[in-house]
Amino acid sequence: MTDDTARRWYRRLLRLGPRRLRDRHAEAMCDAFLDVRRNAQARGLPAAVWVHAAADLVRASIHERRRHRVAPARKAFMIGSDVRLAVRTLRHQPFATALLIVMLTLGIAANVVVFSLVSDLFIKPFPFPDSTRLVYINEKAPRWNLDETGINYPDFAQWRKSNRAFAGMALVDVASFNLADERGAERVQGGAVTFDYFGVLGVTPLLGRTFTAAEDQPKAPDVAILSEAMWRDRFGAGADTIGRTIRLNGVAYQIVGVMPRAAEFPSRAAVWVPLKQDPASTDQSYSYNGVGRLKPGITFESAEQDLLLAHAPIFDTRDKDRAVSPFIRPLRTNFVRDFRVVAAALSAAVALLLIVACANVAAVMLARAIARRREMGIRLAIGANRGRLLRQLFVENAMLAAIGAAAGLVLGRWALHLLVESVADAQVLPPWATFAFDWRIAAFAVGIAAATAVLFGWAPALHAVRGNLRGAMNDASSGSTISPRGRRTLTTLVAAEFMVAAVLVVGGGLLVRAFANVRHTDPGYRADHALLFSIALPDASYSDDVKRLAFWETLTARLRATPGVEAAGVITCPPLSCHWGNFYRIEGRPPLKPGESDPVVLGRFADPGYFAAMGIRLKAGRFFDDRDGSASTNPALIVNETFARTFWPGEADVVGKRVAGKGPDNPWMTVVGVAYDVKHYGLERPMRPGLYFPIKLDPQRTSTMAVVIRTTREPDAFTPTARDIVRQLDPSLPLYRINTAERRLAASMQTRATYSWMLGVFAALALLLALGGAYGVTSYLVTQRTREIGIRMALGARGNHIMRAVAGGSFVAIAFGAALGLVAAIAAARLLGDLLYGVSPRDPMILSIAALTLFAAAVSANWIPARRAARMNPVTTLKT
Amino acid sequence: MTAPLKTHWYFILMSLAGGNRHGLAIARDVKQLSGGQVTLWPATLYGSLEDLADAGWIAELADRDLPDESDRKKFYTLTRAGRAALDAETRRLADLVKLARSLSRRHT
Numbered sequence: 005m006t007d008d009t010a011r012r013w014y015r016r017l018l019r020l021g022p023r024r025l026r027d028r029h030a031e032a033m034c035d036a037f038l039d040v041r042r043n044a045q046a047r048g049l050p051a052a053v054w055v056h057a058a059a060d061l062v063r064a065s066i067h068e069r070r071r072h073r074v075a076p077a078r079k080a081f082m083i084g085s086d087v088r089l090a091v092r093t094l095r096h097q098p099f100a101t102a103l104l105i106v107m108l109t110l111g112i113a114a115n116v117v118v119f120s121l122v123s124d125l126f127i128k129p130f131p132f133p134d135s136t137r138l139v140y141i142n143e144k145a146p147r148w149n150l151d152e153t154g155i156n157y158p159d160f161a162q163w164r165k166s167n168r169a170f171a172g173m174a175l176v177d178v179a180s181f182n183l184a185d186e187r188g189a190e191r192v193q194g195g196a197v198t199f200d201y202f203g204v205l206g207v208t209p210l211l212g213r214t215f216t217a218a219e220d221q222p223k224a225p226d227v228a229i230l231s232e233a234m235w236r237d238r239f240g241a242g243a244d245t246i247g248r249t250i251r252l253n254g255v256a257y258q259i260v261g262v263m264p265r266a267a268e269f270p271s272r273a274a275v276w277v278p279l280k281q282d283p284a285s286t287d288q289s290y291s292y293n294g295v296g297r298l299k300p301g302i303t304f305e306s307a308e309q310d311l312l313l314a315h316a317p318i319f320d321t322r323d324k325d326r327a328v329s330p331f332i333r334p335l336r337t338n339f340v341r342d343f344r345v346v347a348a349a350l351s352a353a354v355a356l357l358l359i360v361a362c363a364n365v366a367a368v369m370l371a372r373a374i375a376r377r378r379e380m381g382i383r384l385a386i387g388a389n390r391g392r393l394l395r396q397l398f399v400e401n402a403m404l405a406a407i408g409a410a411a412g413l414v415l416g417r418w419a420l421h422l423l424v425e426s427v428a429d430a431q432v433l434p435p436w437a438t439f440a441f442d443w444r445i446a447a448f449a450v451g452i453a454a455a456t457a458v459l460f461g462w463a464p465a466l467h468a469v470r471g472n473l474r475g476a477m478n479d480a481s482s483g484s485t486i487s488p489r490g491r492r493t494l495t496t497l498v499a500a501e502f503m504v505a506a507v508l509v510v511g512g513g514l515l516v517r518a519f520a521n522v523r524h525t526d527p528g529y530r531a532d533h534a535l536l537f538s539i540a541l542p543d544a545s546y547s548d549d550v551k552r553l554a555f556w557e558t559l560t561a562r563l564r565a566t567p568g569v570e571a572a573g574v575i576t577c578p579p580l581s582c583h584w585g586n587f588y589r590i591e592g593r594p595p596l597k598p599g600e601s602d603p604v605v606l607g608r609f610a611d612p613g614y615f616a617a618m619g620i621r622l623k624a625g626r627f628f629d630d631r632d633g634s635a636s637t638n639p640a641l642i643v644n645e646t647f648a649r650t651f652w653p654g655e656a657d658v659v660g661k662r663v664a665g666k667g668p669d670n671p672w673m674t675v676v677g678v679a680y681d682v683k684h685y686g687l688e689r690p691m692r693p694g695l696y697f698p699i700k701l702d703p704q705r706t707s708t709m710a711v712v713i714r715t716t717r718e719p720d721a722f723t724p725t726a727r728d729i730v731r732q733l734d735p736s737l738p739l740y741r742i743n744t745a746e747r748r749l750a751a752s753m754q755t756r757a758t759y760s761w762m763l764g765v766f767a768a769l770a771l772l773l774a775l776g777g778a779y780g781v782t783s784y785l786v787t788q789r790t791r792e793i794g795i796r797m798a799l800g801a802r803g804n805h806i807m808r809a810v811a812g813g814s815f816v817a818i819a820f821g822a823a824l825g826l827v828a829a830i831a832a833a834r835l836l837g838d839l840l841y842g843v844s845p846r847d848p849m850i851l852s853i854a855a856l857t858l859f860a861a862a863v864s865a866n867w868i869p870a871r872r873a874a875r876m877n878p879v880t881t882l883k884t
Numbered sequence: 885m886t887a888p889l890k891t892h893w894y895f896i897l898m899s900l901a902g903g904n905r906h907g908l909a910i911a912r913d914v915k916q917l918s919g920g921q922v923t924l925w926p927a928t929l930y931g932s933l934e935d936l937a938d939a940g941w942i943a944e945l946a947d948r949d950l951p952d953e954s955d956r957k958k959f960y961t962l963t964r965a966g967r968a969a970l971d972a973e974t975r976r977l978a979d980l981v982k983l984a985r986s987l988s989r990r991h992t
Contacts, residue, residue, distance in 0.1 A: 021927045025934065032907045032957065033926035039908055040923060043915070060925035067931060 108408025111361030116416025141294030191740030499821030506825025512767030530619025573614030625677030633698030941966030
């Protein structure tokens with residue numbers, strides 16, 4: 005190979021080397037190569053020279069690349085300069101920056117509120133070890149329309165004996181006690197539990213011990229376990245508390261243990277006593293709740309199968325109709341069932357709200373980026389690389405997102421605090437949901453900051469660095485119209501905002517409408533001017549029927565004698581409280597065919613004064629009088645409308661018809677009156693057939709009663725009077741569950757009120773953000789087109805032409821977006837399901853209100869900037 | 885003790901300490917100085933010259949008057965900083981050698 009050929013080849017090989025060397029030293033390098041080659045050839049290694057030379061060039065290339073990557077220390081410095089530059093840019097436009105931060109803050113705050121709710125209700129584990137293995141156990145009777153009958157103790161005893169899937173199972177009966185000591189009488193919440201209840205939950209006592217199996221037998225000595233709160237409150241957290249006694253319902257109980265706060269489950273229990281049931285009893289009452297702990301590795305399905313298998317002997321003996329059967333569900337599910345749809349709806353709503361906020365920020369950032377294209381163009385032209393520019397934009401976005409997330413976190417936690425506070429009285433939230441700040445929420449805030457930065461950052465960033473330099477320099481010159489692509493992106497963003505806002509406005513509107521419907525449902529009684537409270541007469545001091553009836557009679561008589569009290573009465577279960585269900589025989593009704601189901605009937609015992617005090621209206625016949633119930637034959641009975649309709653369909657007059665309890669021994673009772681339906685289970689719950697019995701019929705059942713008084717003035721003012729009257733009768737009796745009927749009704753709607761209100765606020769926020777976004781974008785476009793407008797006017801365009809030209813396009817886009825949103829909303833509203841309480845997803849009123857609101861928002865967002873454009877003086881616009 | 889210099893940098897500096905030279909001359913000189921041990925391949929040679937110039941240890945001299953423009957050669961000269969760097973490295977190596985000698989004496 006001649007030197008010339010070698011030189012030619014080496015020159016080609018130079019491509020492997022760094023460009024800089026090639027540009028500056030190509031000839032010299034060729035000379036140097038030939039020199040080395042000559043030396044090597046003398047030693048007879050022709051091929052090795054080429055390999056060496058190539059390796060040399062590649063090595064230099066690698067070295068070159070490393071040389072150009074900036075040293076770490078210097079890089080950090082550059083991030084610092086990016087941050088400083090970003091701060092400067094953001095501070096340069098304080099108003100726009102503040103606006104961006106406010107939008108992000110609102111969007112993120114709403115998400116923080118909902119995520120905190122979801123996290124505590126659905127994600128955070130229960131405060132028990134291996135809480136995923138805990139299940140709720142109950143029984144159901146589908147043929148009687150009962151989803152939950154409560155557990156029958158002998159059934160439970162059978163399961164406990166023969167199941168294989170459970171490490172343990174226990175029963176709990178929610179109970180409350182009259183607690184009397186030197187500090188006065190008080191009603192405390194608590195539970196009657198089987199001895200292994202705490203073992204199943206996996207909580208160990210703070211002090212003392214849990215119950216023993218022997219203490220859970222009928223006629224065992226009375227023992228009790230206190231909650232930590234009770235122990236601190238009443239016993240000053242003394243170590244000597246174990247062994248002392250506490251008087252519950254007038255009976256002394258020996259304290260054997262103190263339970264930590266985590267055990268206060270599921271209610272705000274302060275004291276526990278053993279259930280003391282006899283497994284051999286033939287009692288057919290169904291009333292307890294069960295908890296179970298599955299053995300490791302057992303699935304819910306196989307555990308339920310196992311439980312049904314354990315239940316089989318009962319089908320063979322006591323329950324040949326196979327009416328009642330056990331079921332389980334995860335413990336958490338049991339407490340958050342009601343919130344599932346709500347949580348999903350709220351999560352979707354806040355996600356949409358955040359999208360609107362991000363679209364808004366994107367629009368503003370994009371407008372800004374377009375305005376900065378000249379700056380970017382110049383920077384690119386003098387050698388800045390695109391990566392560097394992108395990084396700077398990214399730092400700006402990340403800072404906005406971080407500030408928004410921090411502010412949103414603070415605002416959101418504050419709003420959550422207010423929210424939880426406002427529903428605390430209604431006890432709609434489970435007690436274990438404390439909504440304390442934890443790492444999940446912190447992680448969520450960080451995640452959402454990153455997500456928003458990406459969500460609103462991409463459009464402006466792409467616009468900023470794409471496209472050719474000449475174009476950038478040209479169309480960013482002052483006062484000229486922006487590129488069609490930029491304008492299209494902006495209007496698309498705004499149209500998308502309106503679409504999402506439309507979904508939220510319709511959803512919020514439907515829920516508000518549903519709430520209004522629920523609120524205007526007739527409860528069947530007068531909720532105003534009525535005060536309710538409960539009194540429990542302990543068996544220890546009120547053992548016989550006469551004494552009990554006498555107490556209630558004296559109490560109501562004295563209350564009635566109080567000035568300002570119009571009526572007073574007592575009932576076992578006032579509206580929105582307990583349920584006592586049974587089956588009845590109807591005279592002359594054919595026996596049930598196989599497979600036919602008998603509805604459960606709600607039974608209540610009321611005195612003659614109750615109906616007037618509660619404000620219940622009579623449809624036919626009469627209410628009770630004093631003699632009712634005392635005679636042993638043909639006792640009087642009052643039915644509700646649903647009862648009359650269910651058992652005597654189509655019959656106008658049901659007074660005089662007869663009803664008796666199931667079982668041939670029960671005597672017939674005669675219907676003396678028909679009362680209008682009372683929404684006993686809540687305004688949005690279905691009615692059940694209901695009966696009222698006179699209290700004298702079964703005085704055994706009247707140990708715990710709710711007292712109702714109807715007042716002429718503010719009912720709360722009568723609480724002290726009522727307390728005084730009860731104290732005069734028996735100072736050991738506490739009044740509890742003291743509340744007005746109005747507040748009880750409001751509390752029953754609290755959950756619905758809360759989420760409807762929240763969704764309404766989210767919808768309003770979304771609309772406001774969309775309106776602001778549309779206004780901002782149109783204003784910006786008008787400013788950009790100042791010169792064009794001036795020319796048009798100089799050429800003779802009228803004001804309305806200008807307005808159409810300026811606002812027409814974006815108005816059409818927004819209208820299109822909103823219309824799409826309305827269609828999407830109708831589809832989305834179906835997912836709200838029961839939350840809509842019968843309101844149709846296509847409710848014409850809500851849809852037209854939403855359409856009008858969106859239209860008005862779109863018009864006002866476009867009209868104001870457009871009018872400003874139309875009023876411009878062409879002379880001044882052209883001079884600038 | 886300062887950080888060691890790359891071997892070929894040290895040889896280039898040594899070569900330039902003996903007078904201003906152009907690239908090819910440096911390569912030949914280094915080959916000779918090292919007794920044929922060090923071959924400066926072209927990319928290494930010119931890459932190092934660029935790096936050393938960036939570091940301010942050598943400087944490019946203005947073109948000598950040469951008849952043919954395309955054949956012009958770039959001459960390099962050692963700067964004051966370059967000489968200091970060379971002396972520092974020489975001292976470092978000398979110290980190392982001294983240290984190694986004293987150690988080997990003690991052990992033998």
